Amino acid sequence: MAQPAATAGAEPQSIPALLARNADRLGDCPAYREKEFGIWQSWTWAQAAEEIRALALGMLNLGLAPGDHVAVIGRNRPAHYWAMIAAQMCGAVPVPLYQDAVAEEMAYVLGHSGARFVICGDQEQVDKVLEVQSAAPRIEQIIYTDKRGMRKYDHSRMNALADVQAEGRAAAQRLGPELDARIAGLDYDSTCVMLYTSGTTGKPKGVVLSNRNIIETARNTSEFDKLTARDDVLAYLPMAWVGDFIFSMGQAAWTGFTVNCPESPATMMTDLREIGPTYFFAPPRVFEGQLTNVMIRMEDAGRFKRWLFRHYMGVAHRVGPALLDGQPVGLIDRIAYGLGNILIYGPLKNTLGYSRIRVGYTAGEAIGPEIFDFYRSLGINLKQLYGQTEASVFITQQPDGEVRSDTVGVPSPGVELKIAENGEVFYRSPGTFVEYYQNPESTASTKDAEGWVATGDAGFFEPGTGHLRIIDRAKDVGKMADGRMFAPKYVENKLKFYPNILEAVVIGNGRDYCTAMLNIDLSAVGNWAERNNIAYASYQELAGHPQVYAAIREHVEAVNRSVAEDEMLSGCQIHRFLVLHKELDPDDGEMTRTRKVRRAVINEKFADLVTALYDGSSSVYTETQVTYEDGRKGKIKATLRIEDVPVFGEAPMQKVAAE
């Protein structure tokens, strides 16, 4: 099936209009799939349009008014995507929320958006909404998808989604004209969605994105990567995240490709393998996790297999990226790569679920060069993009054939970029958000009168290629006591490229030297411990094990060596480090839901550790409050060791001075 040709002038100006167009042109093509009861169930565009219309009629029947907000809290399921489109049809604004947020986080967003309707995935979400109802008094109706356990609830203002649809179907005659009028009233300036930014500082802000933002962005980027109705994506990232909205709603509606929803979050990897998406997006940690798994399994394999794997990965490393970029490759290398493809790469890609991948993106954090090269050498067209919620994701992205691990690519189609004097990156694009909901001050301070938006990231254009390179968050880039540049993220990323290190927090702004707090990766270090007969009873014990410390120390030293090579940033070498006794966790507020470290929170919470890192002591006793998954609090106690690491170049002087 060919991609629907866009005829200028008569372009659909809303997602419901695109849905109608898809039902018309691609009626028999699969629109949504979901694995349930062990089988992939699918809906064509025509069927999906019918389901969505029934749901919209049902919501209308319950009194949904234009301009209302409809919160959607649940995992990626067709029904939840339908609920968002159905809300749009009624002239309302969908507001997807992070489903793993605890009740109090949810209370703020529900209260701030003033949602009248809430779509809940299951009983757990309903319970959370009921718990925070006092903070969000405007909630009138709860609609739930999964009926399990819901029988005993007071149903005076609560309905099952299927029942809402049934009532909608029954009311089709009566409410149909009203619904059609509301759909016809939608245009480019109507709000398409409101998404709350995770916010590394302060309260989340509601980013209002119009149909223009979403549809123009979807169109530009779909054309950039030549996406068609035959593509498949796996929708598994949080629905509250702008990326999922662009991929699974915007681009899906624009091109008409198929959105596949996993059976449950735990089966994501199996479902990925079964679907074999052609267009795939994942944050670096997913790729890192998969690579770690592959390496762990290879360590356990027989000697011949290990040799075969190493040999052909060597070939792939040499030849793969060149082949992918369309550069000339010798005949012998081509044959060796072809053989490797039969023996190693093909089966490996199949195991990972990447056999059919045409375009893959990673973003959100920097990806380790080794990890990036690993996937590209297998022939997977993995690229990087740079974006944020306020831009409807896309600011820059890498064109085919110009892919490198240390840049984020060229401006996306329709995006203008400029770099301010302090290095901060500004952009202006059709995807630039309308406003922060009920927050004109923040809107004004972020977006100027000409539409330029500050990204908050510092970066520069690489001379020659014109690719953008991001150094760090602009506000995190600081100065050390002696005036040298301090860019923590730059060093943290280098540390995190080691599979043993899950998270790193580098400290040093305004200080004499830099130090680091690290998290080990339990699966990687645990496996290593098992193979080396190191017994441990808990995460804490493993993290504090002398041999683990020794291994981590080697990594830090290697990072120092590589940081020392960069003249501008050589001051950021790590002089002292410790391994934390607990994993940094969004539930404890140490990270955002998208797993970005919150520096201020960490500096405050672990103030005693920071002090110890700078007062020269070799160990420190600490007590830390932790929050369990069910919201209860507890305390863990530990004595942490602090180790010194050699630094390279100019730095040793200061280390002596500090001790």
Place this chain on the structure above:
Amino acid sequence: MLDQTEGYTTADGRQIGPVLLDLRGITLRFGGVEAIKNISFDIRQGEIRAIIGPNGAGKSSMLNVISGFYVPQDGEVWFRGHKRGPMKPYEVARLGIARTFQNIALFDGMSVLDNIMTGRLNKMKSGFISQAIWWGRAEAEEIANREQVERIIDFLEIQNIRKTPVGRLPYGLKKRVELARALAAEPRLLLLDEPMAGMNVEEKEDMSRFILDVNDEFGTTIALIEHDMGVVMDLSDRVVVMDYGRKIGDGTPAEVRGNQEVIDAYLGVSHD
């Protein structure tokens, strides 16, 4: 002993029906040892009934009497208004009684899915040959049964381990698979022998929720043995307390908790 009233309503508003299983004067001896001494109690339709007691009190023997594995020397077992004679375990299973075991009894080498499918064995009517050549009734039957099993997998949230061999699973999940297998038989009466033994707090909470959900969703009557008093008091509607083969208490959790004999049995007083 036999109470013919129509049942009662629980504190959380569940309707408990008439007597499903009635045990009258059960005595079970192993040689000279009397494991169960003249015990009578009933289990009502839709109820969660706990049997508690110190180690060696005869709880598991009691469960084995209900499941038909042991035949008591004295006493009568009435199920759904009929007196039950000595039966083979599979005949009891056909009556609608399923159980899990204190020491997990799954097929380690088989996948989770296959293990649960064995719970459907009594529902399959096609013959050995038909099943072996996968033709005719066998195929349709397997599809129907598989669908039922998939619903249970979904219900117990074990989709991610569907194809994993049971031997590779951690203990808490094995327990859940055992529950799934018992549920696959669509029992009227589900017997759980220490469903939470050896679990950590989180696993216990999960299991408790599943037990309540099973009762709520399928209306299954549940009899369970459990040592964790907190769990028993939270879950069950009525509790039987046993000590040295005797019944020393029977009633709601609150009643049982206030019973002096029960307190003595648990805190330990000299038996002389």
